[in-house]
Amino acid sequence: MSVDSVRLTDVRKTFNGHEVIKGVSLEVKKGELVVFVGPSGCGKSTLLRLIAGLETPTSGQIDIAGRDVTYAHPSKRGVAMVFQSYALYPHMTVFDNIAFALKIQGLPKAEIEHKVNAAAETLQLTHLLKRRPKALSGGQRQRVAIGRAIVRQPDVFLFDEPLSNLDAALRGQMRVEIARLHTKLNATSVYVTHDQVEAMTLADKIVVLNAGRIEQVGSPLDLYRKPANLFVAGFIGSPRMNTIKARVREVSSDAVGLDLPQTILSVPRVGAQVAAGANVTFGVRPENLHLAATDEEAHLSGYVILIERLGGETFAYVTLKDSEGEPLIMKLDGEAALYNHQEVRLKIDLNRAHLFAEDGQAIGVSPDFADKTDESVHV
Amino acid sequence: MYSNKWIGSLYITPFVIGFLLFTAFPFVASFVLSLTDARLQDQLGAANFVGLSNYTEMAADSTFRQSLGVTFAYVFITVPLKLAFALFIAVVLNFKLKGIGLFRTAFYLPSILGGSVAIAVVWRFVFAGDGLLNQALAGIGIGGVNWLGEPTTAMFSIVLLRLWQFGSAMVVFLAGLKAIPEDLYEAADLDGASRLKQFFMITLPLLTPVLFFNFIMQIVQAFQEFNGPYIITAGGPLKSSYLLPLMIYEEAFKYFNLGYSSALSWVLFIIIAVFTAVAFWSQKHWVFYAQDRDDKGGH
Ligand SMILES: Nc1ncnc2c1ncn2[C@@H]1O[C@H](COP(=O)(O)OP(=O)(O)OP(=O)(O)O)[C@@H](O)[C@H]1O
Ligand SMILES: [Mg+2]
Numbered sequence: 001m002s003v004d005s006v007r008l009t010d011v012r013k014t015f016n017g018h019e020v021i022k023g024v025s026l027e028v029k030k031g032e033l034v035v036f037v038g039p040s041g042c043g044k045s046t047l048l049r050l051i052a053g054l055e056t057p058t059s060g061q062i063d064i065a066g067r068d069v070t071y072a073h074p075s076k077r078g079v080a081m082v083f084q085s086y087a088l089y090p091h092m093t094v095f096d097n098i099a100f101a102l103k104i105q106g107l108p109k110a111e112i113e114h115k116v117n118a119a120a121e122t123l124q125l126t127h128l129l130k131r132r133p134k135a136l137s138g139g140q141r142q143r144v145a146i147g148r149a150i151v152r153q154p155d156v157f158l159f160d161e162p163l164s165n166l167d168a169a170l171r172g173q174m175r176v177e178i179a180r181l182h183t184k185l186n187a188t189s190v191y192v193t194h195d196q197v198e199a200m201t202l203a204d205k206i207v208v209l210n211a212g213r214i215e216q217v218g219s220p221l222d223l224y225r226k227p228a229n230l231f232v233a234g235f236i237g238s239p240r241m242n243t244i245k246a247r248v249r250e251v252s253s254d255a256v257g258l259d260l261p262q263t264i265l266s267v268p269r270v271g272a273q274v275a276a277g278a279n280v281t282f283g284v285r286p287e288n289l290h291l292a293a294t295d296e297e298a299h300l301s302g303y304v305i306l307i308e309r310l311g312g313e314t315f316a317y318v319t320l321k322d323s324e325g326e327p328l329i330m331k332l333d334g335e336a337a338l339y340n341h342q343e344v345r346l347k348i349d350l351n352r353a354h355l356f357a358e359d360g361q362a363i364g365v366s367p368d369f370a371d372k373t374d375e376s377v378h379v
Numbered sequence: 380m381y382s383n384k385w386i387g388s389l390y391i392t393p394f395v396i397g398f399l400l401f402t403a404f405p406f407v408a409s410f411v412l413s414l415t416d417a418r419l420q421d422q423l424g425a426a427n428f429v430g431l432s433n434y435t436e437m438a439a440d441s442t443f444r445q446s447l448g449v450t451f452a453y454v455f456i457t458v459p460l461k462l463a464f465a466l467f468i469a470v471v472l473n474f475k476l477k478g479i480g481l482f483r484t485a486f487y488l489p490s491i492l493g494g495s496v497a498i499a500v501v502w503r504f505v506f507a508g509d510g511l512l513n514q515a516l517a518g519i520g521i522g523g524v525n526w527l528g529e530p531t532t533a534m535f536s537i538v539l540l541r542l543w544q545f546g547s548a549m550v551v552f553l554a555g556l557k558a559i560p561e562d563l564y565e566a567a568d569l570d571g572a573s574r575l576k577q578f579f580m581i582t583l584p585l586l587t588p589v590l591f592f593n594f595i596m597q598i599v600q601a602f603q604e605f606n607g608p609y610i611i612t613a614g615g616p617l618k619s620s621y622l623l624p625l626m627i628y629e630e631a632f633k634y635f636n637l638g639y640s641s642a643l644s645w646v647l648f649i650i651i652a653v654f655t656a657v658a659f660w661s662q663k664h665w666v667f668y669a670q671d672r673d674d675k676g677g678h
């Protein structure tokens with residue numbers, strides 16, 4: 001078995017008596033692209049900076065490529081980082097920015113030129129090498145920042161929200177470029193973002209962080225299909241999962257019966273551990289809510305209060321009858337015939353529903369996802 | 380609206396009157412005087428127009444040449460030393476240490492007191508034959524140095540007075556240092572650059588606009604230094620610390636040569652103007668402006 005590229009063991013970090021990272025253990029395999037997601041202030045950047053060596057952990061251990069680097073200098077860890085602000089040296093040309101680390105290493109001039117040119121080629125920066133950062137667009141600056149990282153041929157790339165300063169179109173484009181680059185270099189990468197789409201599309205493995213703790217680790221689709229708790233369920237997926245408060249009515253070997261404000265549901269469940277009478281949260285993703293064709297197949301009814309037409313798809317916000325809870329969001333076809341204030345009956349795809357206990361932990365899994373594991377995960 | 384305008388103008392009249400009376404008028408008057416043989420004790424009407432003869436006279440005036448040489452020496456020694464010292468202290472005070480605010484205040488204090496006559500007087504006591512410095516030296520068994528009696532040490536004492544006022548330059552440097560984004564140093568850390576390399580490859584280039592500003596300010600101020608030589612050394616010994624501003628003063632108020640003194644002050648003005656102009660011209664070769672859109676900064 002090969003050694004993990006990055007291994008964190010019960011890492012903790014305290015700032016001014018305030019614990020920000022509360023015991024994180026994690027393994028990143030060689031060549032894997034791991035994405036940290038989580039709400040603002042949950043410690044994503046701090047964790048990344050701990051790996052980079054820009055912060056020192058209060059306790060715990062950090063290994064990179066099988067070596068304990070917990071207290072090693074940032075330059076001695078074999079990591080390169082791409083900063084959110086790009087952190088380009090404003091007084092140096094693009095060439096000098098990319099060459100900086102190599103110059104510090106004291107490489108011969110010819111070798112530096114060769115490496116910088118190769119990196120510039122990969123990132124389509126060749127025609128910009130003589131410019132200074134201020135004469136570049138945001139996307140170009142971003143590429144220079146990446147170029148500065150790749151010339152060093154590090155064991156691990158660290159990205160802290162590298163695309164967050166770009167506009168939506170450019171972000172999409174750079175995301176594809178980063179994915180391509182990752183496939184090409186096949187280097188271990190840790191990538192911080194708060195962007196759903198970046199996390200889902202780029203990651204081999206997503207780490208969901210919340211308040212300095214790991215909530216769940218898994219492939220994007222695993223997290224989507226089998227969120228371990230309400231937090232992950234709410235965080236992964238956009239628009240977010242709909243939730244309805246419910247009470248357990250009865251429990252059988254393969255289903256849980258629920259009392260909902262409007263109705264009674266029997267939710268198929270694999271491995272559910274819950275007792276009758278328990279307060280639970282019932283969850284269903286927007287794409288698993290459908291318009292019922294007949295009264296018989298309808299589970300819920302309500303009124304459309306808002307319709308968002310995106311062209312390819314339509315989001316409808318529906319308030320349930322006799323309910324003051326949040327409106328449910330449905331994801332429908334782009335051409336779905338629907339109008340505001342329309343009374344609608346909803347059908348729930350119960351085989352893809354979710355159930356969470358009062359403490360937020362998932363209760364069993366839905367039968368459709370029970371034995372699915374994401375085949376694209378690195379092993 | 381109209382009355383507002385008038386009230387606005389009213390508010391700036393003190394400045395305008397002050398400027399006209401104490402800056403613009405002397406500026407013009409000194410030039411006119413420099414073309415005459417006016418003497419302080421005479422009626423102005425008694426003065427004769429003498430053309431540029433005050434200026435040509437300087438060429439033959441050995442005191443002027445001595446003073447000019449000393450002034451240049453003073454400027455060339457104090458400006459780089461003071462800038463280097465101020466920058467050094469600024470870098471030290473930029474470290475994130477406990478109680479750093481206290482140190483910053485302490486280091487800035489001399490500048491508030493620094494230029495004043497009182498401090499120059501104190502300085503004279505320190506460097507006097509039986510002054511503090513010699514007493515201290517005697518305490519550790521070193522014989523008295525005649526600080527103000529020897530040309531080199533006299534110059535040293537007024538140079539030191541200027542260095543002691545590093546605070547204002549230091550504060551400007553400190554502000555400049557704070558404006559350099561922290562992540563540039565973090566990137567450089569990851570790239571393996573030592574602190575020293577970071578200073579020369581990142582800090583210094585990014586600090587050049589501030590350095591330039593301080594350089595101009597210091598040049599202008601150093602050429603006009605008066606308190607030190609006037610109070611501490613009286614320009615001596617042997618005119619070894621006889622800076623131009625002191626000579627201008629003495630020509631006018633000791634020897635009453637108002638015309639010649641005015642001509643001297645115009646020469647000083649031109650020297651400062653030339654130095655400033657050269658500095659501004661040289662900018663494009665060494666000052667880097669990050670905001671500059673048309674990419675003409677050099678390095
Ligand atoms: N140097 C520091 N000193 C004190 N507190 C800090 C420091 N750095 C981070 N923190 C605190 O640690 C917590 C986590 O910060 P961090 O920057 O890691 O969050 P984040 O997940 O990256 O958030 P965002 O998505 O907004 O970038 C925050 O509460 C922050 O205030
Ligand atoms: Mg962050």
